[in-house]
Amino acid sequence: MTGGVTYLAGRGEAPGPGALPPLAESVDYIASLGKPTAASVLKAARDSGRVAIQPRCGVGGHQEMKALLRDLEERAAPDFLTLTIDSHTRLKRFEQALRTLNLSPGDLNGYPLVSHGYRRGRELNESVAAPLEIRHGSPDARILFDVAVASGITSFEGGGISYNLPYSKAVPLEESLTAWQDVDRVCGELAGLGLVVDRELFGTLTAVLVPPSISLAISVLEAVLAARAGVRCISVSYPQSGHLVQDVAALRAIPALARTYLPSGVEVHAVLHEFMGVFPKDRGHAEDLILYGALVARLGGASKLITKTYQEAFGIPDTRANAEGLRLADRANSRLLGFMTVDEQRVGEELDWILAEVAEIVEPVLAAPDTIPAICEAFAEGLLDIPFSASRYAKSGIIPKRDDEGAIRYLSTGSLPFSSRTRSRNSELLKGADAAGPVIGSLLAELADDINYFPILFQEMDSEVSK
Amino acid sequence: MTGGVTYLAGRGEAPGPGALPPLAESVDYIASLGKPTAASVLKAARDSGRVAIQPRCGVGGHQEMKALLRDLEERAAPDFLTLTIDSHTRLKRFEQALRTLNLSPGDLNGYPLVSHGYRRGRELNESVAAPLEIRHGSPDARILFDVAVASGITSFEGGGISYNLPYSKAVPLEESLTAWQDVDRVCGELAGLGLVVDRELFGTLTAVLVPPSISLAISVLEAVLAARAGVRCISVSYPQSGHLVQDVAALRAIPALARTYLPSGVEVHAVLHEFMGVFPKDRGHAEDLILYGALVARLGGASKLITKTYQEAFGIPDTRANAEGLRLADRANSRLLGFMTVDEQRVGEELDWILAEVAEIVEPVLAAPDTIPAICEAFAEGLLDIPFSASRYAKSGIIPKRDDEGAIRYLSTGSLPFSSRTRSRNSELLKGADAAGPVIGSLLAELADDINYFPILFQEMDSEVSK
Amino acid sequence: MSPSERRVVILGVAASDSHAVANHLIAHALRGVGFEVENLGTCTPVEEFADACDRHPDAEAVIIGSLNGHVHEDLRDLPAAREAGRITCPVIVGGNLSVGSKKDPRDLERLHELGVDRILSDPGQLVALLDELRAARTAERQLLVAS
Amino acid sequence: MSPSERRVVILGVAASDSHAVANHLIAHALRGVGFEVENLGTCTPVEEFADACDRHPDAEAVIIGSLNGHVHEDLRDLPAAREAGRITCPVIVGGNLSVGSKKDPRDLERLHELGVDRILSDPGQLVALLDELRAARTAERQLLVAS
Numbered sequence A, B: 001m002t003g004g005v006t007y008l009a010g011r012g013e014a015p016g017p018g019a020l021p022p023l024a025e026s027v028d029y030i031a032s033l034g035k036p037t038a039a040s041v042l043k044a045a046r047d048s049g050r051v052a053i054q055p056r057c058g059v060g061g062h063q064e065m066k067a068l069l070r071d072l073e074e075r076a077a078p079d080f081l082t083l084t085i086d087s088h089t090r091l092k093r094f095e096q097a098l099r100t101l102n103l104s105p106g107d108l109n110g111y112p113l114v115s116h117g118y119r120r121g122r123e124l125n126e127s128v129a130a131p132l133e134i135r136h137g138s139p140d141a142r143i144l145f146d147v148a149v150a151s152g153i154t155s156f157e158g159g160g161i162s163y164n165l166p167y168s169k170a171v172p173l174e175e176s177l178t179a180w181q182d183v184d185r186v187c188g189e190l191a192g193l194g195l196v197v198d199r200e201l202f203g204t205l206t207a208v209l210v211p212p213s214i215s216l217a218i219s220v221l222e223a224v225l226a227a228r229a230g231v232r233c234i235s236v237s238y239p240q241s242g243h244l245v246q247d248v249a250a251l252r253a254i255p256a257l258a259r260t261y262l263p264s265g266v267e268v269h270a271v272l273h274e275f276m277g278v279f280p281k282d283r284g285h286a287e288d289l290i291l292y293g294a295l296v297a298r299l300g301g302a303s304k305l306i307t308k309t310y311q312e313a314f315g316i317p318d319t320r321a322n323a324e325g326l327r328l329a330d331r332a333n334s335r336l337l338g339f340m341t342v343d344e345q346r347v348g349e350e351l352d353w354i355l356a357e358v359a360e361i362v363e364p365v366l367a368a369p370d371t372i373p374a375i376c377e378a379f380a381e382g383l384l385d386i387p388f389s390a391s392r393y394a395k396s397g398i399i400p401k402r403d404d405e406g407a408i409r410y411l412s413t414g415s416l417p418f419s420s421r422t423r424s425r426n427s428e429l430l431k432g433a434d435a436a437g438p439v440i441g442s443l444l445a446e447l448a449d450d451i452n453y454f455p456i457l458f459q460e461m462d463s464e465v466s467k
Numbered sequence C, D: 001m002s003p004s005e006r007r008v009v010i011l012g013v014a015a016s017d018s019h020a021v022a023n024h025l026i027a028h029a030l031r032g033v034g035f036e037v038e039n040l041g042t043c044t045p046v047e048e049f050a051d052a053c054d055r056h057p058d059a060e061a062v063i064i065g066s067l068n069g070h071v072h073e074d075l076r077d078l079p080a081a082r083e084a085g086r087i088t089c090p091v092i093v094g095g096n097l098s099v100g101s102k103k104d105p106r107d108l109e110r111l112h113e114l115g116v117d118r119i120l121s122d123p124g125q126l127v128a129l130l131d132e133l134r135a136a137r138t139a140e141r142q143l144l145v146a147s
C-alpha cells in the first residue's frame, strides 16, 4: 500500500527548478546509490561504541558546495556530511535565496537546496561516501524535505517546536507542528517502502543557557509525535551545557526517556551538539572546548557528535578549520582513552533529577487527548517554555542561571509545572551563585556572565558581575 | 672568581667558522637577549601546573632553520624551541657535515650548528621568543656545547651514558663520561656567573622497550655526576612506554629520586618524551598517540613534554605536521580536563616498585668510591645495561617484554643486580604474556609484536605471534 | 536621562535572522537606562521597521541587529524605504555583518551605500551614540531656526 | 638451507647512523635460518665494510641498513671501494633512505648510481633475495665454465 506516498510540495508552493521525480523512483535511487543510510551508520556507531562525527557545512554556490563536501571527506573522513541550508530558504524566502544565489552566492550562509533543485542534490550526494543530513531551521520544511528525499538524502533535522521557536518570529506553533507532522508521516510511509529516514530533533533550541530538562522535554514531545506519525529512527540532540556531570547525565537520559515515552520499535540515538553558545575566540581555547565536547559525547554514550570549529566565534568556518575541528573531535574516539571516567554517582543523581524534571514538564501535555493542541496551549500559558525565544509563541518566562559549578539551573521556573521539590532544589543549587552579588540590578550582568561563560573561564573577557 | 671559565673547544679540535667570543661576553649576551632562560620557563611551567611543550626540529640550511623556528613559533607558540643537530655533527664528522651542507643541505637530518658557527646560532636565538635547546646525540659534545653557549642557548641535552650507548658504536664510556663531565663543569661555572643552564638527560636511551627502571637508573647516575660537577638545573626525561599507570608512576618517581639521590639545591624537572618507538602510520592513530602522550605528561606532573608528529613513522616531519603535533599536545593543558584522573592506588604500587628497582641498580654503583670508573665497570659486567645498544660498551643482555596490559617488564634481567623479589615479580607479571605461545622460537616474534605494539593495537599490522 | 524625558528607539533583528539573545539583552539594557524600546524582535523585514517608524514619528533611531551574515540582502529594501520617506531617523546596525570568518571592510561600505548611518560592534556604545546623534540633530535644528 | 652449507653475509648500519633495533633483529633472524652473520653493528663506514669483505671473501652480500636519512653521504666512499675491488659481492640496502616524510624516487636512483645493487624495504624478503642472487651467480659461473 504505497498509494498514500506523495510529495508534500504537491500540497504547498511549487519549489525551484522543475518538478520532482516520483517518490518510488527516489527510494530506488537511494537503494542504487550503494551507500549506507544515515540510520545504518548511526546504528553501526552505537554498536561499535564509536561516536560518529559530523560537521556543519553549507555554502551558497553548487560547485563550492561540492568542493566543500569532498574536501571535508578527504581531509577528515567524517561519518556524516551536512548540507546546512541558508536562512532565506529556511523561512521559505525562496525569491531572496535565488536572487542572492545569482548575484553573490558567497553572501549566502548556507546551500539553497530548493533553488538548486534535486538533480544537484543528487550530484552532491553522489560525490561523497558519507550519508548527508539536511540541517536548517525551517518552521515549515515540507518543500525542502521533498527536495531532500528526491536528492536521496536520508537524514533530516528539525521538529515542529524546535525548528519554529528558535528560528522564526511569527509562525504559530500549530502551523509548524502540522507541517512537521506531514514530514514525519512521509517518513513513516517511506519506512513502509523500506527506507528508514533518520529524523534528528533540534534539542539545541535557542542554544544559549538551555536547561537540559527543557531541551529533553521538547524532544520527548516531538519524538512522541514523530513516532506516532511513523518515524522509525529518531536522533535526539542535546546541546552541551559545559558542565561534565550535567551533560553526561543528560545524554544518558535520552535512552531512558525513549524507554519511557516511545514505542520499542523506534531506534533512538543520543546526539551531542558541541557547545552552541558564545565560543571563546582564541584558537587554543576554542580547541580545548571542541575536544572537551567530544569527550563528553563519548562519556555520555552519544551515537553522534556535531562539531564546532576554532572559527566559531568569528563566522562560518573555512574548509580547513572545519576539517581540523572534525579531526580534533575524532580524537575522543581514541582507543587509548579508555581510562577516562566520570563520577558515576554524581551522574546518577543528576540523571534522576533530569528525568524527574522532564516528567513534570511533559506528562501533563501527554495526558491531554490531543497532543498538538495541548502543546500549543501549554506554550501559550507558559507551561511549556524556552529561554530567549525568537518567536512570539513562547513566553520566555524562565530565567536560566549557572550554579557555582557551571551547571545550568532555573533561577526562575516561570510557569513551568514544576513540583515544589524541583523548585527548591534549583533555588538551593543557586544559593551560592546568587550570593555573588545583590539580585536587583545585577541580574543582567549575571546573565551576561553566564552567556559568556567560556570566554570568561579562559580569561578572554572580564566578568560583568565582578566589574 | 671566573678565571676557571674557558671554552672546552680550547681543549679539543677547533670548530667551524672563526673563534668563539670570550665566555663572559656570551653570558652578558644572554642577559641582554631579554628572553627567559630555559630553566626559568621550566620553573614557571611547574609552578603553574602547565606542561611546557617542545618540538624536535632541525634542518640543514640556515635560512631554512630560521624559517622553521619562526613558523613553528607563529603557528603553535611552543614554550621551547629546539635545534636538533644532524648526525654527522653528533659524531664529530664535521667534514661530512660541512660537505653535505654545501652540496645539498636538504640531505642533512639536523642543523649542523658547529659548521654554521655561533653568529648564526645567535641569529636563530634572536629570531624567536622561546628559549632554545640543543638536542643531538653526541658522545663527546664539548665543541658543540661551546658553540651553543656562544649562541646564547640555555638548554643542552645529553649525558655521558645516554648520549653514548644509543648513538655510537665504539666510543668507550670513560671517554664520553669524561667529556660530559667537562660540559657539566662549565655549566657549574656558568651558574657561578649567574647563568643556570638546563641540562636535560636523555633517559629515552634506545627508545624501544626501555624498562622504566633502566631509564631512570641511568638518569640518576648522570644526574649525580652532573650535580657534583655543579649543574643546577636538571631535566630528567623519560620515554613513554605506552602504559598509563607505568608512565605516570615513572614520571612521579623523578622528584622522589631527586630527593633521595641529589642535593637539595638542584632543580629537577620531569620531562616526558612522547612515545619514541615505532609509531602508527595512519594519521588519526598517530594523533591519538600524541594526545595520549600529552595527557600522560599532565597526569604524571611533567614540567615539559617533547612532542611527536603524525609523520613520525615516515621521516622528519614538515613544519605544518610539527606545528599540529604541538597544538594537539597542548590540548592536554586544557582547563577543561581537570576531571581526568588515574587509578592512584595502582600508580602508588607501581611507583614503589620502580623506586625499588632503581635503587637495586644504582646503589651498588654509587657505593663505589669513584663513580665514573664504577659505571664503566658495571656496564662491562652487565650490572648496568640497556636493551638494543648501538654501542659495544653495553652488553644488551636484558630482554624487555610487555606484560598482558602492555607495561614493559624484564623477561630476562641479564646480569642486573636485582633482588629475587624484583625478579620474581617480573616473571609473575609476564606469566600471562608468555602463555601466548611457546617460548622457544617465538621469542623473536614476541619481541617484534612488542616493538610494533601501537601499529598492532591500531590494527595497522598483524601480530607476528598470532600468525 | 531625566525621568520626564521620553526617548524612543525602534529595535529589531534583520529579516532572515532569528538570533534572539543579543536582541533580548539590548532591549533590557536600553530599557534599564530609561529608553522606551519598540522591540520588533527577530526576523523583521524593512517594511516592518518602516511601519514602526510610522507609529513612532519621534523615534531617535532604528537599531538593527544582524548575526547570520545576510544583512545586505535583508536590508535590500532600505534605500527604497528611505527614498519614500518612511524611515527618516538614523539607522544603526550591529552584529556579525558578513558571511565567513575573515571579514572584508568592503562589506561595511556596502552597508553605508544601502543607507545605514552608523555601524557599531559593541552594544555598550549604543547609548553614547544615541546621545551624540541627538546632540547633532538638536544642533542642526538650532541652525535651521537661526538661519 | 642444508646444515652443511655455509653461507656468510656481512651486515651493518651506515656510518653516521646509530639505529640499532632493526640491525639486532635482522641479525637474529638471518642467524635463525642458518646464515653466518658478520654483524658490524651501527655507525659503520664503508671502509669497515670493505675490511670485513677482506676477512670474508666468501660473503654473499653486504647488507647495509640506514634509517637516519644520511645514506647518500654515508655511502659516498662506496664507488671507490668497488673500483678498488674491495667490495665485490652484491650490496643490499634497506631502511629509511632519505630525509623527510615525503619520499622522492630519485633518492633511490642516486643509491644505484653509488653502486648499490638492490634496495629492499621489508627485511622479510632478505632471504629470498639472497637465494636469488646466489642462483644468479651460480648460473653465471656455469656460463663461464661452459664458454
Ligand code: B12
Residues within 6 Å of the ligand: A056, A058, A084, A085, A086, A087, A090, A109, A110, A137, A165, A166, A167, A204, A205, A206, A207, A208, A276, A277, A278, A279, A311, A312, A313, A314, A315, A316, A317, A388, A389, A390, A451, C016, C017, C018, C019, C020, C021, C022, C023, C025, C063, C064, C065, C066, C067, C068, C069, C092, C093, C094, C095, C096, C097, C098, C099, C100, C101, C120, C121, C122, C123, C126
Ligand atoms: C546561539 C547561536 C545560534 C542559535 C540562536 C538562537 C536564537 N534564536 O537566538 C541558533 C542555534 C538557533 C543559531 C542559528 C543559526 N546560526 Co547562529 N550562532 C549562535 C552563536 C553560537 C551565539 C550567538 C549568541 O547568542 N551570542 C550571544 C549574544 C549576546 O552575542 P552575539 O549574538 O554574538 O552578539 C554580539 C555582537 O554581535 C553584538 N551585537 C549583536 N547584535 C547587535 C546589534 C547591535 C545594534 C549592536 C550595536 C551590536 C550587536 O553584541 C553582542 C555582544 O557582544 C553564534 C556564534 C558565537 N558567537 O559563538 C552563532 C552564529 C552567529 N550563527 C551563525 C549562523 C550562520 C547561524 C545559522 C544561519 C545556521 C548556519 N547556517 O550555520 C542559523 C541562523 C538562523 C537564522 N534564520 O538566522 C553564524 C553567523 C555566521 C556568519 N556571519 O558568518 C555564527 C557566527 C556561527 C558561525 N561561526 O558560523 N545560532
Ligand code: B12
Residues within 6 Å of the ligand: B056, B058, B084, B085, B086, B087, B090, B109, B110, B137, B165, B166, B167, B204, B205, B206, B207, B208, B276, B277, B278, B279, B311, B312, B313, B314, B315, B316, B317, B388, B389, B390, B451, D016, D017, D018, D019, D020, D021, D022, D023, D025, D063, D064, D065, D066, D067, D068, D069, D070, D092, D093, D094, D095, D096, D097, D098, D099, D100, D101, D120, D121, D122, D123, D126
Ligand atoms: C627508536 C628510534 C630512535 C632511537 C634509536 C635507538 C637505537 N640506537 O636504536 C634514537 C632515539 C636514539 C633515535 C635517534 C635518532 N633518530 Co630515530 N627513530 C627511532 C624510531 C622511533 C623507531 C626506529 C626503530 O627502532 N624501529 C623499529 C625497527 C624494527 O624498525 P625500523 O628501524 O623502522 O626499520 C624497519 C625498516 O626501515 C626496515 N629496515 C631497517 N633497516 C633495514 C635494513 C635492511 C637491509 C632492510 C632490507 C630493511 C631495513 O625494516 C624494519 C622493519 O620494518 C623511528 C621512527 C619510527 N619508525 O617510528 C625514528 C627515525 C628512524 N629516527 C630518525 C632520526 C632523524 C633520528 C635522529 C637523526 C634524530 C633526529 N634528527 O631527529 C637520531 C639519529 C642518530 C644517528 N646518529 O643516527 C628519523 C629518520 C628521518 C628520516 N629518514 O627522514 C625517524 C624516521 C624519526 C622521524 N620521523 O624523524 N631514533
